[in-house]
Amino acid sequence: MVFPKAEKDSLYGYGFIYLDVVAGPTVNYEGKIKVNGAEIEKIIDPSTLKAGFKYRLGQNTRLVHILSSQQVEKLQLKPVPDWLSIYKSADNSTYQTALGSMYNAVGRSDMALPLLEAIYQKDTKNQKLVFELAFAYNALQNYKKAIDVLVAALKQDPDNALYYKELVYSYCKLNNPKQAEDTYTDFLQKAHNKTYQYEMAYNIMYQYFLDRNRAGFDKWASVVEASRQAAMLKNLEAMRQDWDKK
Known part of the structure; x- marks a missing residue:
């Protein structure tokens, strides 16, 4: 890829985008190119190469140009740098999970799922992997598989708040708020991290709203x-107003 240049500059910086398992999408600076028309x-x-400059990509990253295969060939660049294979081989399962x-984070759970399923066959106890796999199943509306993964995981790790959060979501999407309520109760009793308490309660409340179950809705409201x-309070008030109109 090529970075945009400032007006005062005559050269463009280019680099290779890869996934850093800690920092996320990152550009490794490779050098500079000169552009003269189509050349x-x-x-x-x-x-600069000696300094090993790296740049983390984020939501506020400026637009970059992705080099075509023809441009990569013309610049005599390797499509995949040699250093990347060494980097990935350090811990392939960690890299694939990341x-x-x-x-998942960019809405492409369809691409995440095959990677995560393959690793899960070998490692069912990796907390990060289990969560991402369940998240992908939920995102792709395969709620029953998400439930199977999460129920099994909670038997091994009953203190994992993220598992409960995803499991409540799965049950709600299957229109099973009672099971979601039971999961929420387990969460309060067993998980020390209560960060997701209200998100879970909101999902249960919303399911009762969709079911037009006023008693259940009021309880969780x-x-x-x-x-x-x-x-949450803004959405809650909108639901109440909608209910009162009918």
Whole structure:
């Protein structure tokens, strides 16, 4: 890929995008290129290469240009740098899980799922992997598989708050708020991290709203109200107003 250049510069910086398992999508700076119309030329930049400059990509990253295969060939670049295979071989399952997590984060759980399923066949106790796999199943509306994975995982790790969060979501999507309630109760009793308490309560409340079950809705609305979270309270009020119109 090629970075945009400032008006005062005559050369463009280019690099290779890869996934850092800690930092996320990252560019490894490779050098500079000169552009003259349709012609492009690689410029060796030893001082910068020696420094090993890396740049993390994020939501605020400026638009970059992805080099075509023809441009890569013309610049005499390797499609995949030699250093990447060494980097990935350090811990392939960790890398693949991180890659699956990245796909999940950008809404491409369809690409994450094959990677995560393959690793899960070999390692069913990796907490990060289990969560990302369940998340992918839920995102792809395969709620029963998510439940199977999460129920098994909670037997091994009953303190994992993320597992409970995803499991409540799965049960709600299968229109099973009673099972979601039982899961929420288990969460309160067994998980020390209560970060997702109100998100879970909100999902249960919303399912009762969809079911037009006023008693269930009111019960969980009282829990959501205790959150004092503006977005949740705004949606709660909208649901009440919608209910009162009918």
